[in-house]
Amino acid sequence: MEKKKEPLFVALSNQKGGVGKSTLTILLASYFHYRKGRNVxxxxxxxxxxSIRDIREWDIKTVEKNEKLQGKLLEQFEGSERKAYTVxxxxxxxxxQTAYEFLDRSETSYDLVLTDLPGTVNAAGVFRSLVNMDYLFVPVTQNRMVMQSSMNFVLAIRELLSRNDSFPLKDIRLxxxxxxxxxxxELYRAYTEIFRHLKLKTLETVLPKAERFNRGICTDxxxxxxxxxxxxxSLLKGSHIDLLADELETILGLTD
Incomplete structure (x- = not known):
């Protein structure tokens, strides 16, 4: 039997809640899995x-009540033979450990394991989980308190990594x-300059503020x-989720 490849472990995390990490985890997982054909x-x-488990349960109940959505799901499966990714x-x-217990039982070779962590580093095991990821991407908003907290968060992780080079974490980007x-x-430019001064890496993709990010499955x-x-x-256009996924693919080395 051919040996399964090792997946990349990726976390979207921030010690401040309300920055969109769970929503972005879902959007990226669905885009990579259903559009890009990556096993997620x-x-x-x-x-x-x-919250992601709860959204999956809500999605299932919504589809069960709507014949049009059932047809859409069947069409999606028949077109790609891709089942829903596991949560x-x-x-x-x-x-x-939870991921590997599943991966070891699965016959599928996975590309990505996306991990959604609590919005506080005070929760048990958060720092330990973060430094054991392969990549960490930190969403930030224009709120000053979020920015200060986010920088402290990234600097603390970087300091921890500098004292122990055995951790798997390869890269952190805001x-x-x-x-x-x-x-x-002006605020955006000021913080971009601070990031540069502190040698904090940032992604080129900027996600806009838009109501669609709160929009789930609609009956239409x-x-x-x-x-x-x-x-x-139609909703993907202008959201920059596709641009974000393309940029992450390049950073993660998934462009083959």
Missing amino acids: LVVDCDYPQH LTSTPEDAK FWNCMDRRVSK GQVFRSTLFPPSP
Whole structure:
């Protein structure tokens, strides 16, 4: 039997809640899995609420009640033979163990394990889980408190890595989420300069502030944030989720 390749473990995390990490984890998982054809596993460690698990359950119930959505799901499966990606639940400290218990049983070779961690580093095992990821991407918003907290978060992880080079974490990058065009660009430029001064890496992709990021499955068949479908093309346009996925593919070395 051919040996399965080792998946990349990726976390979207921030010690501040409300920055969109769970929503972006779902969007990226669905885009990579259903649109890009990557085999994705999601580990929901946002204990105890497990919001991604709850959204998967809501998605299933919504489809069960709507024949049009059932047809859409069947058409998607017949076109690609791709089943819905698995969502596991775990505590932060057991994230990798939970993933590997599933991966070892699976006959599928996975490309990505996306991990959603709590919005506080005070939760048990969060720091340990983060430094045992392969890559960490940190969404930030224009809020000053979020920015200060996010920088402290990344600097603390970088300091921990500098004292122990045995941790797997290869790269940490911040990226702008919920960018409101009406807000002065001075704040954006000021923090970009601070990032540069502190040698904090950032992604080029900037995600706009848009109501669609709160939109799940609609009965008219339009979808944005869903664990069962990729974003609908009309809603994907201008969201920059496709650009973010392309940039992450390059960083992660998944462009083959």
